[in-house]
Each structure stands twice: as structure tokens, then as C-alpha cells.
Amino acid sequence: MVSQVFEEISPADFFYRNRDIAGFTNPSRAIFASIRELVENSLDAAELAGVPPDIYVRLTFGEGGSQSGIYKLRVEDNGSGITSRHIPSAFGQVLFGSKYKLKQARGTFGLGGTMAVLYGQITTHKPASIVSSTGSTKIYKYRIMIDIQRNKPIILERKIRINKERWHGTIVNFSLEGDYFRAMPKILEYLKQTALVNPYANITFVDPKGRLYKFMRVTTKMPPPPKETLPHxxxxxxxxxxxxxxxxxxxxxxxxxxxxxxxxxxxxxxxxxxxxxxxxxxxxxxxxxxxxxxxxxxxxxFEEFRPPSASCLSPLGEDLLRVGILKELKPEFTAVCQRKPSTYSGHPFIVETAIAYGGEIPKKGDFIVYRFANRIPLLYDEASDVSFRVIKNMNWRRYKISPDMPIAVLVHICSTKIPYKTVGKEFIADRPEVKREILNGIREAARKLKRFLSKREHVEREKRRLDIFSKYLPKIAQFSTRLSGREKEPDIKKLLESVNSGGGKEQGK
Ligand SMILES: Nc1ncnc2c1ncn2[C@@H]1O[C@H](COP(=O)(O)OP(=O)(O)O)[C@@H](O)[C@H]1O
Ligand SMILES: [Mg+2]
CATH class of the missing domain: 1.10.8.50 (Helicase, Ruva Protein; domain 3)
Known part of the structure; x- marks a missing residue:
């Protein structure tokens, strides 16, 4: 008889064995995912502290130099900081976090930051260092590793410094294997789109070649923070x-x-x-x-429970969304739309959409789609995402819009529970309620763009008409003066003005 051997594995061990499902598939994805997870934690922490985020990300070559494939990653923020006793577990224990509450946050599973550290450890065997303060009189520094089999942090060193400046924030430093040059386009795109949906954040990135990328805030206005809610x-x-x-x-x-x-x-x-x-x-x-x-x-x-209130959500709002788009995409025209709160399976959500047209938006032969969830850009697996399908299947001709125009379509969904299809948080499932809101939101923005385009077409037509008048009218005046044998040409200025103002009147309609 074959005897089976039974074992139990810890959550850390599970994610160690199945790191693909958390987005750590290969060296290129891993470096992208690490930056993304730490930046998201930093944004969450700054918003929790109620300050516009200042985030500094630095990636350098590890000891072996540029050929080794080993990098050092440092992410620094001015956020809430972490209380000393929670620092080791926050980064050394999978499924440990402070965001299991019912309110909108970027983090959800208590997984991302720890996964980055875990990946670093299994590829370089080096400890991670975390420096943090909540703005108290002390700054704490920990060097930790993860006991993967037990899902527990191992504290190698703990130091305390006096915090004269009352600094608050967190600095995470660790080594990992990666492939920056393959990941680079995605990382830069991620930072740009993050800057777009967080226009109140300063994000600085120094890459291994020492190149500096700066995404500066254009406003200090932040969306009102979400409130915690009870289950519906x-x-x-x-x-x-x-x-x-x-x-x-x-x-x-x-x-x-x-x-x-x-x-x-x-x-x-x-x-x-x-x-x-x-x-x-x-x-x-x-x-x-x-x-x-x-x-x-x-x-x-029971049908009399009112739908959930949206106070646990923190949408960007039409103004901030427009500001972010203008800053990062520099289009000629932007139409934004925020939908009213809605729900799926008792979870509240709000959809925000935008269409950006012309200016620096390239003509790609197809719409450029930007997807966001809880102010996080989603960059992978676009074709599996609900927004992508809605955009593909929409009847754009009704709006006189075609894919060969320079157009970007943006969809932002915020919810206490984003219906992600995987824990890697890359694409969103087709929930009929969510799909309907996305469709209506895009339609509304498309109607605005249609109005803009037809108005512009009208103006151009008028301009052409006027050009013709101003080209031929002097000639006609000259010719008819000669024909009638008079000396003085009639005053055509008035005539031109009347044509002009006629066009102007119609434009305003
Ligand atoms: N930069 C940071 N500033 C403050 N707290 C942080 C920071 N990074 C992580 N944390 C804390 O550590 C917890 C675990 O982080 P993480 O593993 O990324 O999970 P999640 O973000 O999904 O909660 C977070 O819930 C948060 O409380
Ligand atoms: Mg996180």
C-alpha cells in the first residue's frame, strides 16, 4: 500500500511556493511588484497621516555590480510610520496588516510589503532593514528576516534613535534579484500613472544608472479620507x-x-x-x-435596507482627476465623470471615468486604456479586465469617435472590496453592476467629447468660410470698382465683420 505523508504549511510558506499568484512571477515582474507594493504602502501611510505624500524610491545595483542581477531597493515616505512593536510583523509576517477594516485602502491582504521582503530574502539571503517613526520622540530601526516555515519575523537587530525633528515616516531597505532593464518601461509607466491618480503626491525615482525621474505634485488638495464602516x-x-x-x-x-x-x-x-x-x-x-x-x-x-453609504470610499473627484490627467497626459481636451455610489453584493463602489483627447496623446490606432482601482494603476493583463471589454464593445460611432483618433480612456473604480480576479491585483472581474457603471460613465464622458468635437468642427468650418470671404472679397471689390468705372473701392471691412459676427453667434449656440 502507498502511504501518504501529510504536512501543514504556513501562509508564508504557501506564498513562497506560489509567489506567482501574488505577482512575483519572474525577476522582471518581481522588481516591478516590489516597487509597486512599497509605493502603495507609502501612499496609504501618507494619506492616513493626512499629509501629501513625499515618496522617494531608489534602486541601485547590488554588490556584484550591473551584471549580477542583484539590486538594492530603498523606499522612503513621510507617512504615518508604524508603531515599534508592529514593525517586525508588518514586514516579516504574511497576512498581517492594518487594512482589513471596511474602508477604502490600496492594501487589502496584508501581503504586498512582506512578499517583497520575502522575495528579496529567498533570492539574496539578506535581511531587510526598516526604519520608522510615528512622529514620537523615538525612531526605530529593525533588521529582520522571515522564518518562512513559521510565518514569523526573526529580529536580528533593533536600534533606537532620538527623534529630535519629530520625523514621521518609514524607510524600507532590502536586496532582491531582479531584471530592471526588462521591467523599466512598466516601472516608469506605473510611476507616471500613479502620479496621475495621486496628483497631490511627490514621487522621486532614481534608477540603477543614476537617472532621476521626478513626478511633482500640482496640488496639495487631497480627497477627503474614507471613514470606516459597518458591514451592510x-x-x-x-x-x-x-x-x-x-x-x-x-x-x-x-x-x-x-x-x-x-x-x-x-x-x-x-x-x-x-x-x-x-x-x-x-x-x-x-x-x-x-x-x-x-x-x-x-x-x-428584506428590501428596506438603504444601499450602503459611500463615506467609506474616497474617490478622486472630477477636479483632481482632471488635474492629474492634464499634468501627466497633457491632452487638448478632457472629459471627466464621477458616477453616483452603487453596490455589488452589498459592497459600495464608485466609478470615475475620463476621456482625454489630442494634445500629447499619441495616435496608436486603438484607444489607450488606463485602469485604476483605489488609486492604483493596473498595468498587466489588460485584456482580461472588465473596463477593457466595456471599451472594446462600446458603440463608439454613436459618439463620432473612432479608435484611430488620439484618445485615452480612463476608468477608476474605488470600493471597500475591489472585485480583483487574483491576489496580484492586476485585473477586475466582470460584475454586472460594476460593468454597468463603467459603461454609463464612459458614455457620459464620450458625450462630452462628442460635443467638444462637433463644436470644434463647427468653428473650423466657420473659419474656412471666413478665409474664403477674406480672400475673395477684396478681389471682388477691386473688380467691381473697375467694372463700374468708379474710383473708390467700397469698404469691405464692415461686410467681413458682419460675416464674422454671424459665425460667432452661431458658435455660441
Ligand atoms: N510605509 C508604511 N508606512 C506605514 N505602515 C506601513 C508601511 N508599509 C507597511 N505598513 C503596515 O504594514 C502592514 C502590512 O503591509 P502589507 O504587507 O503591504 O499589507 P497591506 O498593505 O495589504 O495591509 C500594513 O497594513 C501597514 O499597517
Ligand atoms: Mg500593502
Missing amino acids: PYGVDVETVKRLIQITRHRNILDFMRTHFHRTSEKIAHKFLEFTGIPKSKNPKNLGPQEIVKLVQMMKR
């Missing part, structure tokens, strides 16, 4: 309700519903409990497994 009854499942029952201090189900669920006022909770037939005084801790299942089913069926 339409979006919860049995496990969530069980966990809430475990932690609740309330001894009757009416108070339980009122306190732990979004959009559940006392009045709505009353109505809902009547609908379910569960007595209001029932202790939630005494609900049996079947009763919990029934409660969750009834939540989905």
Missing part, C-alpha cells in the same frame, strides 16, 4: 454574523442589529425583525446554527 446586511455571510455574535456585548437581537450593521437604524431593525419573526428580545448568543443561516438569508431578502 446585504453583503454579510454566516461567518461574519457568527463572529459578530461572538464579540457583541448586546443581549438582545434588536440592539445587536442596530449596533453592528450598516444602514440599520432602530426603526429598520424593528421592521426587519418583524419580517423575520425573530422576537426582539432574543439573545443573539442563543441563536442556533440554523437560525443564523435563516437570519442571513432574511437579510438578503
Whole structure:
């Protein structure tokens, strides 16, 4: 008989074995993913601290020089910093983080930063160093490695410095194997698009050849920060309700519903409990497994819960989106549109769209598509993304727009739960609700562009008409003066002006 050997592996071990699913597929992708994950953490941290982000990224060749394929990466920010006791786990433990709350953030899984450090460790066997302060009187420096089998940080060194300036922020330094020159176009594109959706951020990048790339902020205005929210009854499942029952201090189900669920006022909770037939005084801790299942089913069926509020979201807003596009893409015309909040499976989301036309936007023979989720650019697997499909299938002729025009289409989705298809966070699944919002958003922007284009066409037509008048009218005047035998030519200036103002009037319509 064949005997099977059973083992258990830790989450870190799982991601070590399956690093592809977190986006660390090969040396080129790994270097891109590392920069991306650390920059995202920095942006989140600066927004948490409420300051416009200042992010400095430096990539240098490792000890073996340019041929070794080993790089050192340093990412520095002016964000919230991390409390000393959480620093080792934040970077040395997979699935450990502070962003599991119900509010919009770039990070979601407690994975990215640690994955970068883990990848560095398995390719170079070197520790990572993290310097951080929350703005207190002390700055902490840790050198750590990850015990992958146990999913725990190993602290090699811990130092404390006095923080005279009350600096707050984080500096991460580690070595990794990579292929910068293959990854370079994507990295630069990533930084440019990040600058576009975060126009209030300063991002500096120094590449291994010492080339400096600067993306400077054009505004210090930041979108209002998202507020944490409670789970919406339409979006919860049995496990969530069980966990809430475990932690609740309330001894009757009416108070339980009122306190732990979004959009559940006392009045709505009353109505809902009547609908379910569960007595209001029932202790939630005494609900049996079947009763919990029934409660969750009834939540989905009860129609009077209002849709989730969007205060847990932080869209960029039409003004900032336009500013970002003007800054990074320099088009002739930009149409932006922010849709009203909507929901899928109880998760709130907002779609923002834009179409940029002309100026420095190149003619590619097809629309250039920029995809963003929670203010992160998505660069890989474009063809699998819902936005891409919506754009492909749209009837652009209705808007007198064709793919051979210099056009970029932008779609930004923000949500407490972006329906990513993978943990690598590269493309978004086709949820019908999300798809509909994207389509409507693009249509709205397309209508604005259509108006602009037809207005411009009109102006050009008028200009041509005027050009003809101003070319021939003097000649006609001359000729007719001669023909009639008069000496003085008639004053054609007035005539030209009247033609001109006629065109002007129509333009304003
Ligand atoms: N630059 C930073 N500034 C402040 N906190 C950070 C920074 N980088 C990481 N963290 C903390 O470490 C946690 C884990 O980071 P990470 O592994 O990237 O997961 P995620 O961003 O998905 O939460 C974050 O939730 C955050 O609390
Ligand atoms: Mg992260």
C-alpha cells in the first residue's frame, strides 16, 4: 500500500511556493511588484497621516555590480510610520496588516510589503532593514528576516534613535534579484500613472544608472479620507454574523442589529425583525446554527435596507482627476465623470471615468486604456479586465469617435472590496453592476467629447468660410470698382465683420 505523508504549511510558506499568484512571477515582474507594493504602502501611510505624500524610491545595483542581477531597493515616505512593536510583523509576517477594516485602502491582504521582503530574502539571503517613526520622540530601526516555515519575523537587530525633528515616516531597505532593464518601461509607466491618480503626491525615482525621474505634485488638495464602516446586511455571510455574535456585548437581537450593521437604524431593525419573526428580545448568543443561516438569508431578502453609504470610499473627484490627467497626459481636451455610489453584493463602489483627447496623446490606432482601482494603476493583463471589454464593445460611432483618433480612456473604480480576479491585483472581474457603471460613465464622458468635437468642427468650418470671404472679397471689390468705372473701392471691412459676427453667434449656440 502507498502511504501518504501529510504536512501543514504556513501562509508564508504557501506564498513562497506560489509567489506567482501574488505577482512575483519572474525577476522582471518581481522588481516591478516590489516597487509597486512599497509605493502603495507609502501612499496609504501618507494619506492616513493626512499629509501629501513625499515618496522617494531608489534602486541601485547590488554588490556584484550591473551584471549580477542583484539590486538594492530603498523606499522612503513621510507617512504615518508604524508603531515599534508592529514593525517586525508588518514586514516579516504574511497576512498581517492594518487594512482589513471596511474602508477604502490600496492594501487589502496584508501581503504586498512582506512578499517583497520575502522575495528579496529567498533570492539574496539578506535581511531587510526598516526604519520608522510615528512622529514620537523615538525612531526605530529593525533588521529582520522571515522564518518562512513559521510565518514569523526573526529580529536580528533593533536600534533606537532620538527623534529630535519629530520625523514621521518609514524607510524600507532590502536586496532582491531582479531584471530592471526588462521591467523599466512598466516601472516608469506605473510611476507616471500613479502620479496621475495621486496628483497631490511627490514621487522621486532614481534608477540603477543614476537617472532621476521626478513626478511633482500640482496640488496639495487631497480627497477627503474614507471613514470606516459597518458591514451592510446585504453583503454579510454566516461567518461574519457568527463572529459578530461572538464579540457583541448586546443581549438582545434588536440592539445587536442596530449596533453592528450598516444602514440599520432602530426603526429598520424593528421592521426587519418583524419580517423575520425573530422576537426582539432574543439573545443573539442563543441563536442556533440554523437560525443564523435563516437570519442571513432574511437579510438578503428584506428590501428596506438603504444601499450602503459611500463615506467609506474616497474617490478622486472630477477636479483632481482632471488635474492629474492634464499634468501627466497633457491632452487638448478632457472629459471627466464621477458616477453616483452603487453596490455589488452589498459592497459600495464608485466609478470615475475620463476621456482625454489630442494634445500629447499619441495616435496608436486603438484607444489607450488606463485602469485604476483605489488609486492604483493596473498595468498587466489588460485584456482580461472588465473596463477593457466595456471599451472594446462600446458603440463608439454613436459618439463620432473612432479608435484611430488620439484618445485615452480612463476608468477608476474605488470600493471597500475591489472585485480583483487574483491576489496580484492586476485585473477586475466582470460584475454586472460594476460593468454597468463603467459603461454609463464612459458614455457620459464620450458625450462630452462628442460635443467638444462637433463644436470644434463647427468653428473650423466657420473659419474656412471666413478665409474664403477674406480672400475673395477684396478681389471682388477691386473688380467691381473697375467694372463700374468708379474710383473708390467700397469698404469691405464692415461686410467681413458682419460675416464674422454671424459665425460667432452661431458658435455660441
Ligand atoms: N510605509 C508604511 N508606512 C506605514 N505602515 C506601513 C508601511 N508599509 C507597511 N505598513 C503596515 O504594514 C502592514 C502590512 O503591509 P502589507 O504587507 O503591504 O499589507 P497591506 O498593505 O495589504 O495591509 C500594513 O497594513 C501597514 O499597517
Ligand atoms: Mg500593502
